Amino acid sequence: MSRKMLKITAIVIISVFVFGIAASACAQFVYADTSLQQKLDKAKKEKSEAQKKIDNANSEKEKTLETMEKLEKEVGQIQTQLDAINEQLSETEAQLKIKEEELEKATKEADKQFEDFQERFRVMCEGGVVNYIEILFSAESFSDFLDRIEIAQEIAEYDRNIFDHMEEVKNTIENSKNEIEAIKEEQEKYKIETATQKSALSSKLAEQNRYINELQQDIKANEKIMEEKQAAMDALISQISASLSKNTSSGGSSNVKYVGGDFAWPTPSCYTITSHFSPARVNPVSGKLKKHTGTDIGASFGASIVAANSGTVTLAGWNSGYGNCVIIDHGGGRATLYGHMSSIGVKKGQSVTKGQQIGKVGSTGNSTGPHLHFEVLINGSAVNPMQFFN
Numbered sequence: 001m002s003r004k005m006l007k008i009t010a011i012v013i014i015s016v017f018v019f020g021i022a023a024s025a026c027a028q029f030v031y032a033d034t035s036l037q038q039k040l041d042k043a044k045k046e047k048s049e050a051q052k053k054i055d056n057a058n059s060e061k062e063k064t065l066e067t068m069e070k071l072e073k074e075v076g077q078i079q080t081q082l083d084a085i086n087e088q089l090s091e092t093e094a095q096l097k098i099k100e101e102e103l104e105k106a107t108k109e110a111d112k113q114f115e116d117f118q119e120r121f122r123v124m125c126e127g128g129v130v131n132y133i134e135i136l137f138s139a140e141s142f143s144d145f146l147d148r149i150e151i152a153q154e155i156a157e158y159d160r161n162i163f164d165h166m167e168e169v170k171n172t173i174e175n176s177k178n179e180i181e182a183i184k185e186e187q188e189k190y191k192i193e194t195a196t197q198k199s200a201l202s203s204k205l206a207e208q209n210r211y212i213n214e215l216q217q218d219i220k221a222n223e224k225i226m227e228e229k230q231a232a233m234d235a236l237i238s239q240i241s242a243s244l245s246k247n248t249s250s251g252g253s254s255n256v257k258y259v260g261g262d263f264a265w266p267t268p269s270c271y272t273i274t275s276h277f278s279p280a281r282v283n284p285v286s287g288k289l290k291k292h293t294g295t296d297i298g299a300s301f302g303a304s305i306v307a308a309n310s311g312t313v314t315l316a317g318w319n320s321g322y323g324n325c326v327i328i329d330h331g332g333g334r335a336t337l338y339g340h341m342s343s344i345g346v347k348k349g350q351s352v353t354k355g356q357q358i359g360k361v362g363s364t365g366n367s368t369g370p371h372l373h374f375e376v377l378i379n380g381s382a383v384n385p386m387q388f389f390n
Contacts (some may be wrong), residue, residue, distance in 0.1 A: 099176055262271065264307070310353045
């Protein structure tokens with residue numbers, strides 16, 4: 001074989017070897033990128049399912065609150081009835097006390113009259129006068145007889161009045177007893193009604209509170225799942241960004257250099273920062289303390305968003321909490337993220353230049369109003385974007 005043929009053969013073998021290694025590296029990267037994207041899609045799906053459960057629980061909670069409003073009105077009516085019953089009970093207690101006092105007074109009066117009669121009868125017996133006949137026939141004269149008749153009549157009338165009065169007192173006592181018993185019976189009836197009303201009220205209140213607590217626990221559990229999935233998604237996005245920044249190039253090089261230069265401000269029409277990069281801030285949507293991984297720039301709806309630097313678009317589409325989102329790889333492990341867009345003007349894999357329009361400001365995803373969420377990622381980790389502007 002000639003020397004020239006040997007050289008040609010060597011070049012072919014080396015080319016095949018190099019191409020094979022490059023192809024293998026690309027294949028591994030594509031596989032790794034695909035695996036991360038699959039995990040990201042799975043995390044998005046699980047977060048979406050958790051969000052649906054939260055929405056359902058909130059819907060059920062809203063219905064329960066409507067039911068609670070009706071129950072509150074019913075509770076008010078029951079409380080009014082309870083107040084009326086308590087007032088009646090107070091009146092019954094007062095009437096019962098009056099009747100008891102009347103009964104006590106009548107009993108004492110009857111006892112006193114009976115004691116007087118016993119005393120008079122005892123005196124008559126001790127004096128030897130047994131009955132009215134003896135009184136009449138012991139008269140010494142007719143005049144004395146008439147006097148004795150008159151006295152006997154008066155005594156008989158007095159005795160009759162005493163016994164009539166005692167009978168009347170007795171009837172009064174019996175009537176008072178009956179009235180007291182009736183009052184007691186009515187009082188017991190009111191007590192039972194009151195206890196029943198209170199029991200019904202307590203049961204309804206306990207039931208509604210128990211159901212609300214169950215809904216709250218369900219919402220909290222799914223909110224926790226959403227937070228976990230969002231954290232996983234953020235980590236996956238960072239990994240994808242880092243992987244793309246380190247491995248994406250036209251020639252298959254594994255170390256693409258940074259394009260260089262300071263960043264251009266991503267919203268040329270507005271420089272108002274509404275929320276800075278922060279390790280912890282109160283999230284305006286969830287109301288919870290959470291890391292803010294970028295800078296929020298307030299801008300009008302539809303305002304232009306430009307690329308902060310030249311690079312390759314690695315993500316252009318919906319990205320969960322970020323809404324419509326674009327990620328640009330600038331090489332050297334640097335990437336920028338643009339979130340909450342109303343519309344996206346670039347595609348994945350497209351090369352863009354510094355200052356080129358890539359979309360418009362919106363309020364998609366987890367957002368309370370039109371603004372741009374701008375992030376800078378270094379090897380997948382979010383850093384303060386403001387340090388990259390001149």
